[in-house]
Amino acid sequence: MSTTLRTRRSAAAACTAAALLALSACSSGPDGGADPDASRPKLTVRDAYVPEPVDAGMAGGFVTVRNAGGTADKLTSVESSAFEDGQLHKTVDQQMQRVKSLSVPANGELRLSRGGKHIMFLKAERKPVKGEKVPVTLHFEKSDPVKVSMPVEATNHVPEK
Numbered sequence: 001m002s003t004t005l006r007t008r009r010s011a012a013a014a015c016t017a018a019a020l021l022a023l024s025a026c027s028s029g030p031d032g033g034a035d036p037d038a039s040r041p042k043l044t045v046r047d048a049y050v051p052e053p054v055d056a057g058m059a060g061g062f063v064t065v066r067n068a069g070g071t072a073d074k075l076t077s078v079e080s081s082a083f084e085d086g087q088l089h090k091t092v093d094q095q096m097q098r099v100k101s102l103s104v105p106a107n108g109e110l111r112l113s114r115g116g117k118h119i120m121f122l123k124a125e126r127k128p129v130k131g132e133k134v135p136v137t138l139h140f141e142k143s144d145p146v147k148v149s150m151p152v153e154a155t156n157h158v159p160e161k
């Protein structure tokens, strides 16, 4: 009795699995091709800020770039009308090193942080002050440039998780 019941149940389970397979096969489109957008990076930006610097010489810039796409991208350069230069840095043994790019993994994120990877702005026209916004353009290897208005926060600001 109980054996019969179990057999029926597994038969039902197999049926459901077959139905699900058929369904997912249908959802890939009438021609069976994959969605062409699925293979592109899809970037969004959050938690951007510039801690108020001690002088106009240099300022850090922080942002998190999320990639919801299936292809990795790279942050290749930054520019801001408020600064003469913008560089990409990483920190190794508490020493900053300039790098050519910072990778944004597929289905992942690039998180800039104090003591880690960061943007280094050099030579401000004048020192940015808390409450102001710094206009920044992020350039990527594959994706279109992303404009972000980075708020100037307190020197010791850390974004909430």
Ligand SMILES: [Cu+2]
Residues within 6 Å of the ligand: 089, 096, 097, 118, 119, 120
């Ligand atoms: Cu730096």
